Amino acid sequence: MATLTEKTATLxxxxxxxxxxxxxxxxxxxxWAQRPAATYALHSHHLDLGxxxxxxxxxxxxxxxxxxxAVKADVAGTDHTALAQELDAQFYAGLPPYTTYVARTLFLHSLAYNDDLKGLSREHLRxxxxxxxxxxxxxxxxxxxxxxxxxxxxxxxxxxxxFQIAPNLxxxxxxxxxxxxxxxxRAQLNDRIRDLFKGKTFNAVPFASDGYDVPDDDGNGKPYLVIIGYDAAEVAExxxxxxxxxxxxxxxxxxxGEWRKKKNHVVFLLVDAARxxxxxxxxxRHLALKTLQHHEGLATHQQATVQExxxxxxxxxxxxxxxxxxxVLYPAKYGVEGTTVELAHSAIDLPSAAAQPGxxxxxxxxxxxxxxxxxxxxxxxxxxxYIRDRTPLKKGKITTAELREEFRRDVALPMLVGDEVFVRGxxxxxxxxxxxxxxGQLWWGKDDPPAEIKIDEQSWIFTTAYAREHDLYPRSPFKV
Structure with missing residues (x-):
């Protein structure tokens, strides 16, 4: 009665x-209709707003x-379960609805005209x-x-x-x-990861789980970037x-069990275990905010805050x-210490990782x-x-197609994107x-007029020493 006369009556x-x-x-x-257990008098917590x-x-x-x-969300739901009811079902099943009693009492004490009359202390609530x-x-x-x-x-x-009218964000x-x-x-993260690492330099292969997922071909000139799923493997720094x-x-x-041949044509990207x-x-948080945009109890300024x-x-x-x-795990002659595979490790520093979002x-x-x-x-x-001494060209000759393929096989060589750097080399x-x-009949050596270099099995690269030793170049003007 004191609550009704001292607080509610001010409305x-x-x-x-x-x-x-x-x-x-x-x-x-x-x-009387519900006959709640352990009820011997009428209390403020019997204010059943359901x-x-x-x-x-x-x-x-x-x-x-x-x-x-506020009532619908926290105190009593008619077509759904309010928070107090959820907590009672979770923690006080078979007991009096303690959380509902707390919520009802708090709500009744929140109804007053003056702000200093609204609410009650923890001791008063008890x-x-x-x-x-x-x-x-x-x-x-x-x-x-x-x-x-x-x-x-x-x-x-x-x-x-x-209680307050506007929700607590x-x-x-x-x-x-x-x-x-x-x-x-999981689905949203996977979508973001796919979009984030999709680009023009690599052929992105997200979430590979078997060798079939990663092609062993030239990739139309682009190496393969294999993004390992964050729940599949990780690296601890x-x-x-x-x-x-x-x-x-x-x-x-x-x-x-078929062996991969083009090992120098694939790179792996993995998540940091600590992140x-x-x-x-x-x-x-992003998905929760997306849902919260449609919360019916938000004030105008809160809607703007949630949207922001x-x-x-x-x-x-x-x-x-x-x-x-x-x-990043990439092909290299000397791999990570303690492993038998030819993969080296390099970690992107955090400022660089955040330099270009998206x-x-x-x-x-x-x-x-x-x-x-x-x-x-x-x-x-x-x-x-270096290219001569590192590749089969050191034997004296090789087709341009075979030499280009060597860059996809030999982990000690650089990884090339497209053919521009190869041709320029x-x-x-x-x-x-x-x-x-x-x-064919075209020969091009030092001081000769430039020619177009083609990458195929009909085009050859010779070392100058081999060409001279076998009397292939320079061509004699009297040789038929």
């Missing part, structure tokens, strides 16, 4: 004695409909809810759980607990995050190893993925260029003498007098 729409009698009559009707007459009395007759979203057969420790537990999860309790610093977001479907998180899945994909091109959970949580947070979460999720996928492939390209593994159009080719070797090019 202009509350009719004091008549209003009290009408409210108490409907509460008695509700209690009971139609009481709901209409409080929210309609008292003109408190602004609180309808006192208001106490009744025979209700355990204090359960009431305190229910209170703490409800305070943590509620989407409409006032979260501003202060001694009083009370922090708690609402936390609750929505708990409801996000793990399958949807403090103890780098080559995961068994990566070793299998690098070694075999099919599940039947795997971060991308998971960022995607949960949602838009920001898009770039934050992308940035988190780029920073997490920072481990272009994940670019950071991989930069890293491979930094370790002098990747050559793209415009890069300098290796010296002609041959041209430089010819101009420096190291090579001689021949196709």
């Amino acid at each position: 202009p729409t509350f009719q004091r004695v008549r209003g009290m009698l009408r409210l108490l009559a409907k509460m008695i009707s509700s209690v 009971y139609g007459p009481l709901y209409n009395e409080v929210l309609t007759r008292w003109q408190q409909s602004d609180y309808a979203p 006192y208001a809810c106490l009744a025979p057969e209700l355990k204090i420790e359960f009431l305190d537990q229910a209170r703490d759980k409800f305070l943590t999860e509620s989407g409409y309790l006032d979260d501003r610093p202060g001694p009083l607990l009370r 922090t708690n609402l977001l936390r609750r929505e995050a708990q409801k996000v479907d793990p399958g949807e998180v 403090v103890a780098v190893t080559v995961p068994p899945l990566v070793e299998k994909l690098f070694t075999l091109k099919s599940g039947g 795997k959970e971060t991308i998971h949580q960022q995607m949960i 947070l949602y838009e920001r979460s898009k770039s934050e999720a992308v940035s988190a993925i780029q920073q997490a996928y920072r481990h 272009d994940g492939e670019k950071q991989v390209v930069r890293q491979l260029q930094a370790v002098k593994k990747l050559r793209i159009a415009g890069d300098e080719p290796d010296s002609p003498t 041959l041209r430089r070797g010819i101009e420096q007098g190291e090579y001689v090019y021949q196709r």
Whole structure:
């Protein structure tokens, strides 16, 4: 009665004695119909707003409909389960509905005209809810759980607990995050990863699980970038190893055990073990904000805040993925220590990973260029003498097609994107007098007019020494 006379009575729409009698009559009707256990007197926690007459009395007759979203979400749902009911089902099944009692009491004490009258302290809440057969420790537990999860309790610093009309965005977001479907998180993350590392330099192969997934061909001139699923394998920066899945994909091109030939044409990108959970949580937050945009109880300024947070979460999720996928395993003569496969490791530093949000492939390209593994159009080719001594060209001759193929096989050679760097390297070797090019009747050596270099089985590269030794070049003007 003190609550009704000291708080509720301050509402202009509350009719004091008549209003009290009408409210108490409907509460008695509700209690009589439901016969809740351990009920020996009428308490404020018997204000069942899931009971139609009481709901209409409080929210309609008292003109408190602004609180309808709070009631629906936290106190009592008619066509769904409210938060208090969910917590009771989870923690107090077979016991009195402690959380519902807490929520009802808090709500009734929140209805007052003056702000300083709204709400009650933790001690007062315990006192208001106490009744025979209700355990204090359960009431305190229910209170703490409800305070943590509620989407409409006032979260501003202060001694009083009370509902507010506008939702508590922090708690609402936390609750929505708990409801996000793990399958949807996985699907959305996979979609973002696919889009993020798709580009023009590599043929992206996301989430390969078997050698069949990674072709062993020329890839139309582009190497293969194999993005390993974040839940399939990872790399710990403090103890780098080559995961068994990566070793299998690098070694075999099919599940039947056929060996991969073009090992220098494939690169692996893996997630950092310490950052795997971060991308998971960022995607949960993004999906929770997406759902929260449609929450019916948000005020106009809160809708704007949620929209801003949602838009920001898009770039934050992308940035988190780029920073997490920072481990590159690439073909090299000297691999990771302690492994038998020819794969070296390089980690993209975090500033570089975040430098160009949305272009994940670019950071991989930069890293491979930094370790002098990747050559793209415009890069300098290796010296002609190195190529001669490292490849079968050291025997004296090789077709241009076979020499180009050697760059896809030999892990000690640079990885080439397209043929521009390869052709420029041959041209430089010819101009420096190291090579001689021949196709049919066409011969091109140092000081000869330039010719077009074709990459096929009919075009040959000779070392100048071999060509002279076998009297192939320079061509004698008298030779028929």
